Amino acid sequence: xxxxHIILLLIVTLFIPYSCNHTxxxxxxxxxxxxxxxxDAIHDEGGENGIVTDTVKRGRFHSVFKTGxxxxxxxxxxxxxxxxxxxxxxxxxxxxxxxxNVKKGxxxxxxxxxxxxxxxxxxxxxxxxxxxARAKENYERAQKLLPDRIITRENYLAARNEYEKLxxxxxxxxxxxxxxxxxxxxxxxxxxxxxxIRDGQKVGTGETVASILTPGSMVLKALxxxxxxxxxxxxxxxxxxxxxxxxxxxxxxxxxxVISYGKSTGESTLQIPxxxxxxxxxxxxxxxxxxVYLLGEETDGVISVPDSAxxxxxxxxxxxxxxxxxxxxxxxxxxxxGDGERTLVTxxxxxxxxxxxxxxxxxxxxxxxxxxxxxxxxx
Numbered sequence: 001x002x003x004x005h006i007i008l009l010l011i012v013t014l015f016i017p018y019s020c021n022h023t024x025x026x027x028x029x030x031x032x033x034x035x036x037x038x039x040d041a042i043h044d045e046g047g048e049n050g051i052v053t054d055t056v057k058r059g060r061f062h063s064v065f066k067t068g069x070x071x072x073x074x075x076x077x078x079x080x081x082x083x084x085x086x087x088x089x090x091x092x093x094x095x096x097x098x099x100x101n102v103k104k105g106x107x108x109x110x111x112x113x114x115x116x117x118x119x120x121x122x123x124x125x126x127x128x129x130x131x132x133a134r135a136k137e138n139y140e141r142a143q144k145l146l147p148d149r150i151i152t153r154e155n156y157l158a159a160r161n162e163y164e165k166l167x168x169x170x171x172x173x174x175x176x177x178x179x180x181x182x183x184x185x186x187x188x189x190x191x192x193x194x195x196x197i198r199d200g201q202k203v204g205t206g207e208t209v210a211s212i213l214t215p216g217s218m219v220l221k222a223l224x225x226x227x228x229x230x231x232x233x234x235x236x237x238x239x240x241x242x243x244x245x246x247x248x249x250x251x252x253x254x255x256x257x258v259i260s261y262g263k264s265t266g267e268s269t270l271q272i273p274x275x276x277x278x279x280x281x282x283x284x285x286x287x288x289x290x291x292v293y294l295l296g297e298e299t300d301g302v303i304s305v306p307d308s309a310x311x312x313x314x315x316x317x318x319x320x321x322x323x324x325x326x327x328x329x330x331x332x333x334x335x336x337x338g339d340g341e342r343t344l345v346t347x348x349x350x351x352x353x354x355x356x357x358x359x360x361x362x363x364x365x366x367x368x369x370x371x372x373x374x375x376x377x378x379x
Contacts, residue, residue, distance in 0.1 A: 051359030053322060054309075056349050061304045063296035064337040064344075065231055069222040069240060071288045073213050074277065078193065081210045083203040084172055085182040087111040091199045092183075098194060102186040102212065109184040109197075109209060128170040132163070139163040190214035193286070215280045219259070220251065222292045223271035232261050232274055234297050239340050240290040245283075248340050254278040293339045303349050304342045309357045310335065311364060319349070320356040320363050328356065328363050 083089065092107045102108065142159040145151045168187045193213040197203060222238060224231070235258065237251045251257075256278040274294070309319045310333070321331040333348030349355070356363055 051362055052357050053354050054305075054357035056303055056305070056351050056353040056355060058301050058303055058351055060298045060300050061302045061342070061344050062236070062298045062339065063231075063234070064339045065224075065228060065294040065296070066337065067223055067225075067292050067294065069220055069238075069290040069292040071242070071281075071284055071286060071290055072219045072221055073193070073286045074217040074219050077190075077214045077216045077218075077280075079187050079190070079212045079214060080208050081108065081184060081187065081212065083111055083205060083207045083209055084169065084184065085111050086203065086205045087182075089184075089197055089199070089201055089203045089209060095199070096192050096195070096210075098192050100192045102190060102192060104186055104188050106186040107183050108186055111182045111184060111203065128166060132166045132170050135159070135163040135166045184209065186212060188212060188214045213286065215282070218278050218280050218284075218286070220256070220276040220278055220290065220292070222274040222276070222290075222294060224261075224274050224294075225271060229272060231294065231296060232272070235274065235294050236297070237295045238276055239293045239295065241340060242284055242288045242290050249278075249281065249284075251276050251278055254281070291340070295339060303345045303351070305345055305349070305355065306342055306357050307338060307340070309355055309360055310343060311360055320360055322354045322356070328367065331355075 088111065090110045090112065092110055096102065096108055139159045139162070142151060142156045146153065146156045165187075168185075172183060172185050172187075190212045193211040195210045197207075197209045203209060220238060220240060222240075237256060239248055239250045241248055256276045258274065259277045260275045262273040305319060310317055311319065316332055317335050318330045318332045320328045322328055331348055331353075334346045336344030336346050338344070
C-alpha cells in the first residue's frame with residue numbers, strides 16, 4: 001500500500017507543471033503545452049466564452065464626422081384635429097392623453113353648441129359636400145394621368161390627400177348627435193401627439209384641439225457646425241444611436257435619404273440642420289436625442305478594427321495582439337474616426353497581425369488574475 005501511495009505522488013508531481021498556464025516575468029501569459037489542462041484558463045473552442053480573434057486586413061473605410069441630432073416626426077405624418085363647430089368641448093370616455101393609441105374613426109371629443117351661434121353645422125355640411133365632390137373629381141383625374149406621367153407623383157399625392165381630408169371632415173361633421181352636438185373623430189390610425197384644450201373649454205370653429213402622429217416616416221436632423229459646412233456635399237448616409245440602446249441604426253437600411261439642409265444656423269443651437277427622411281422606428285420616441293455618424297467618401301487600403309477590440313488605459317488606446325508564441329500582448333495604437341461600429345487605426349497595427357476582436361475585456365481580466373485563454377476562435 002505504501003508503494004502505491006509513493007507512485008501516485010510521483011505521477012501527480014510530474015503532471016502539474018505541464019497542465020497549467022504560467023506567466024512570464026513581464027506579465028504576459030503563455031499557453032500550456034497540454035491543451036485543456038488548466039481549469040483557470042478559458043477554453044473557447046467555437047467562441048463559447050466570447051473571445052474571438054481576427055486578422056488585420058486592409059480595406060475600405062469611409063470618412064466620418066460625429067455629431068448630435070434629433071429624431072423628429074415627418075411633417076406629412078402629423079395630422080391636426082380642429083374643431084368643426086364652435087361650442088364647449090368635452091373628452092369622450094375614456095379620455096385620451098398624449099401617447100394614447102387611436103384608431104381611425106374613434107370618437108375623441110364632443111362639441112356642444114348650446115346657445116352659441118358662431119357656426120352652423122348644417123351649412124358647413126353643405127359646403128363640405130360641394131368641396132368633396134370637386135376634390136373627388138380632381139383625384140380621379142389624377143389617377144388617370146399619373147400612369148402616363150402627365151402629372152408628377154407629388155401632384156397626384158396632393159390631390160389624393162385633399163380628397164381624403166375633405167372626406168373625413170364631411171364624415172365627422174355629418175355625425176351629429178343632436179342639433180347642437182358634433183363629434184370629433186380620429187382621422188387616421190396613430191397616437192395622440194399633443195392636446196391643446198382642456199375638458200369643458202370653449203372652442204371656436206377651426207381651432208386646433210389636438211394632433212395625431214401616424215406611422216410612416218421619421219426625420220433624422222443631424223446638427224453640423226458652420227465650420228464643417230463643406231462636408232455636407234460629401235455625406236452619403238448616416239448611422240445613429242439613441243440613449244439607452246446599443247442598436248446602431250443605419251439610414252441605408254431605413255430607406256434613408258438626404259432631403260434638405262439648412263441654409264442658416266438655428267437660433268438656439270447655432271448649428272446647420274442636415275435632414276434625412278427614414279422609415280418609422282416604433283421603439284424610438286419622437287424627439288429622442290441621437291448620436292450621429294455622418295458618412296462621407298470611402299478610402300481604400302486602410303486599417304480599421306471593431307470598436308469591441310479597442311481598450312483604453314489612462315487616455316491611451318490599445319488592442320490585444322497574439323504573437324507567434326501564443327502570448328496576448330498590448331499593442332498601443334493611434335486611432336482615427338469611428339462610425340459607431342468600427343474605428344480607423346492610423347498607427348500601431350500591420351496587415352497580418354492577429355488581434356482580439358471580441359472579448360478583449362475578458363482577456364484583460366484574465367491577465368490581471370494570472371491566467372489567459374488557451375484556445376480562441378480565430379476568424
